[in-house]
Ligand SMILES: [Zn+2]
């Protein structure tokens with residue numbers, strides 16, 4: 001339990017994929033192989049049934065700590081988390097409390113006591129509280145009440161596990177995503193090589209273009225692929241297929257079953273999952289078990305597709321461009337990927353030039369050390385003259401400018417909500433954004449796509465702000 | 480009937496027999512000050528009396544003031560009252576103030592913590608009829624681990640980052656918490672890297688070193704070279720703005736060293752990735768133990784969860800009430 005609790009602390013501290021993978025593999029290394037699978041199961045959402053309602057756990061903890069109900073209720077309000085309050089009000093385990101319970105002991109107890117009489121469940125919780133340090137007690141309480149909610153994708157867990165066992169991460173990811181039972185699974189066979197690996201090939205990088213497209217030479221040297229969905233790779237084997245996301249997560253290949261049947265086993269088809277459940281192929285790193293060099297993939301892909309039966313859910317491969325002026329019309333919501341016609345050489349992600357608006361600073365979100373972690377900006381709603389939030393972004397201004405703004409926020413705070421400070425809409429800024437998406441649950445009714453701070457507008461005042469309606473209208477025009 | 484020994488007024492805790500205030504928050508002629516935090520030692524008082532040990536930091540922060548120092552435990556007659564100052568264990572020089580009038584003894588705790596941190600003068604219980612207690616962490620969810628455990632955890636975290644050549648950025652109050660941490664970490668040497676301090680921390684370090692508090696050398700952030708940042712532990716006040724060094728902290732992990740870190744919601748609300756529940760205030764068991772140790776039957780709660788804590792104390796049989804004066808916010812936690 002100690003390792004699981006420490007793992008959860010680390011997973012919460014830094015939520016980037018790379019940090020989480022490192023934390024997983026570090027803590028997996030400290031676990032017995034069977035506990036790795038037990039932990040993986042919990043993190044994949046395969047949790048034990050709860051053995052206590054919130055009311056029961058609260059009553060047990062208050063009684064164990066000798067607290068009146070009114071005081072325990074305040075503790076619960078202070079933490080905002082029953083499992084945490086119940087963990088913290090109890091004294092630490094006595095020095096002669098006995099060994100800290102293992103994950104196996106906790107999980108088997110939970111399984112055994114599901115549906116048992118209250119007295120037995122209560123006795124189990126008390127006994128374990130007496131042997132668990134606070135942090136592990138918190139994790140235990142989440143498990144007992146069904147409040148353990150952290151989930152991680154199987155590809156991430158598989159990569160961390162694979163670091164320890166030399167197993168193939170793709171095979172592991174597919175096994176983790178499949179049907180298995182942590183109680184009976186055998187770690188050795190779990191890590192054993194499969195009959196055939198359905199591993200993805202590396203995704204060719206598509207870095208954003210840093211120069212105007214004209215700098216890329218003649219438009220006819222490039223093919224255009226609309227960036228209208230996530231990248232993916234379809235991998236076929238003799239007994240099945242896998243569909244991989246760009247971050248190495250297994251996706252469900254079932255919607256592409258017809259395409260899978262039409263492809264030779266041992267192929268890797270790269271492309272993009274376009275709207276409408278269709279696939280737009282762009283790469284063919286492997287065909288029928290044979291590797292294909294990047295320069296050959298274009299013609300081989302075209303030949304493959306020409307030979308496929310009609311009616312498959314695939315879109316045409318990217319077409320050559322005739323003139324740069326046509327590019328915006330061919331782009332998707334995320335821009336367009338430019339592929340060299342020759343098939344060799346780097347690709348580029350082109351995004352439409354940013355749109356600009358003038359917004360007022362309305363909130364600062366404080367963070368230690370850096371002053372304000374993010375700033376929120378708003379546009380005026382003409383009906384109420386209220387500034388509604390449309391973007392929350394990191395400051396990104398030169399340090400001196402940010403220090404002045406931070407001081408201004410502190411001096412002009414109208415109201416505080418925890419770390420958030422509300423200020424009057426008096427400081428105006430120019431924001432850039434790539435587009436607008438409807439968001440019915442937001443007050444403004446939309447969100448800006450990729451908003452960023454361009455500059456402060458010291459001369460501007462609130463009435464210079466872009467009207468909310470002008471931005472909302474972009475949604476209708478652009479669909 | 481005689482005046483009470485202490486009254487709780489808009490200006491602060493007042494002793495009618497002695498004509499002085501304790502930690503007043505408005506301008507008064509005569510202030511007895513428990514310690515140098517800004518919610519206790521405020522500018523503009525006619526005269527200040529505080530411990531010799533607390534005085535240098537108070538002068539550093541308030542500039543030219545009419546102030547007198549007093550030794551630990553030394554009785555001083557002021558009007559009809561006799562006062563003395565006793566260690567509160569909160570920060571260096573911090574005192575509880577004992578006030579005796581016509582045989583009735585009250586103790587004003589100021590801020591206090593009951594665990595000996597090995598740096599500030601350790602808390603000493605003082606027998607009293609009445610006790611004015613702070614209760615910044617007066618809820619049962621606040622239970623501290625021993626300092627050695629918390630600083631050990633912090634060191635482990637720092638070592639992990641130092642191996643990746645990343646800075647460890649710790650928010651800690653510039654007076655008290657920062658120095659306590661530096662001293663405790665020095666006791667765990669060898670350390671994985673240098674300790675860099677925000678200029679506000681370093682200024683207090685200099686004052687305390689001059690006083691003779693055992694504080695190892697630290698490097699101020701504005702004096703540090705770029706290569707000093709890899710693997711360093713950086714101590715800065717929670718409210719600090721980025722300085723010219725901000726871009727060197729881009730890959731830092733952030734932590735909060737505070738009693739508030741005991742509760743996940745508070746830690747996240749303060750924007751820290753990690754929390755180390757290291758407080759300069761008493762936790763729930765500490766508050767209850769300190770009150771018991773005074774032998775007092777009357778308790779007034781100030782500074783924190785005053786109503787809740789007073790209610791709890793009444794349930795335990797004390798004659799307890801919340802003090803009317805509740806200063807806005809604490810500087811240290
Ligand atoms: Zn203080």
Ligand SMILES: [Zn+2]
Nearest residue numbers: 518590809810
């Ligand atoms: Zn205070």
